[in-house]
Amino acid sequence: MRTRGALAALAPVVLLALTACSAGGTDADDAATPGATDAAACEPGALPTLTDGTLTVGAGEPYEPWYVGEPTSGEGFESALVYAVADRLGYAAEDVVWETVTFEQIVSPAIKPFDLAAYQTSITPERAEAVDFSSPYLTSRQGVIVADSGEFSDAASLADLEGARVGVTAAQTSLDAVEAAWGDAVEVVPFSAAGDGMTALSSGTVDAMVMDVDQGVAASTVYFPDTQVVGTLPAVGEPEQLGLVLDKDSALTACVSDAVDSLDEDGTLDALRTEWLKSDDVPELS
Structure with missing residues (x-):
């Protein structure tokens, strides 16, 4: 949604089309099952990423509040989240490479052109049959x-x-x-x-x-x-949660989930939500 000049009027139509939440029940406990982690496997430099020493991240066209400017800016909730996760995994900001992908590429069972993707993807049991999810980072x-x-x-x-x-x-x-x-x-x-x-x-x-x-x-x-x-609106069924997406049975899933969990436990996720998401005061209609 960030275009300028003559393209500005088209930005809402084009980029709001890239929402990724879908219908169907969600169950984070069933869908996101990273498994046990070998601490040594998550040490910096030990991750079997697509490119040694680089963390490749998939994302769609940037739009607020998820990405402010280009994903490389580190601004916007998911951009900031990715760099925080990368840091926990031992990757410096300059070691993060962004790959533009479609939502269909993210949730399909095809081999991924990324190590993980951050694209407002709801965790569902159906999708978990085709891809791996990290621990949820947002309800x-x-x-x-x-x-x-x-x-x-x-x-x-x-x-x-x-x-x-x-x-x-x-x-x-x-x-x-x-x-x-x-x-x-x-x-x-x-x-x-x-x-x-x-x-x-x-x-x-x-x-x-x-x-x-x-x-x-x-x-x-x-x-x-x-x-x-x-x-x-009142919630329907299980809470809808978003997770980072990885290739099915990725060797990175457990380490990425550990990174998300640590960001949750130390308050970083809460801080990112407060900084970039402005919905805390929106009331539920009844």
Whole structure:
């Protein structure tokens, strides 16, 4: 979403399309099973990466709040997370190489052109059959975005949005969350990409848009400033969690999970969430 000049108007549509959360139950305990770690195997220089001495990281086109500027900037939640993980694994910032990939490349069973990928990928048992996940680094929620000047701009509860036309990204988590929250009380309008839905919201074609709340906060404050996040939807089933993605049965999975766990235990993950994600104060609608 970071283009300049004549391309700026296209950024929200193109890059909001790159959301990676999907429909289906999530169970981090079942899906992310890194296994026991041999401490010596995780020592700096011992990891069998694609290129000796280098950690290759897969990511899509950068957009906030996950990447601020290019991934190499170290700014944005996932960019900062990757460099923190790399540091725990013994890699200096200059030893991290970024590879631009599609979401399909990340979750497919094909051999990966990266050692790990950071692309807002939800941990699901289905995906865990094709790829490895690290320990989760973020629990996600679904946010509700409305137009500042729309009929539902003052919505403060689920009931306040009954009768609305609600946009979702087809086949993603938002669809299940909307159906669970409202049933037939709203009209669901699917879009192939979140950016298309946000454009429709700004033009009045839909009354609300539902997507990952952290992405929604960035969309409403940076890319579509005529909109606002009014709340989050109640969780459906198991909490939706994001993990770093590795090749199936990767020799790196346990070490990467250990690095994520250590960042969680010492408060680094909390600090990164506070710095880059602005959704802590968004209330849950009831």
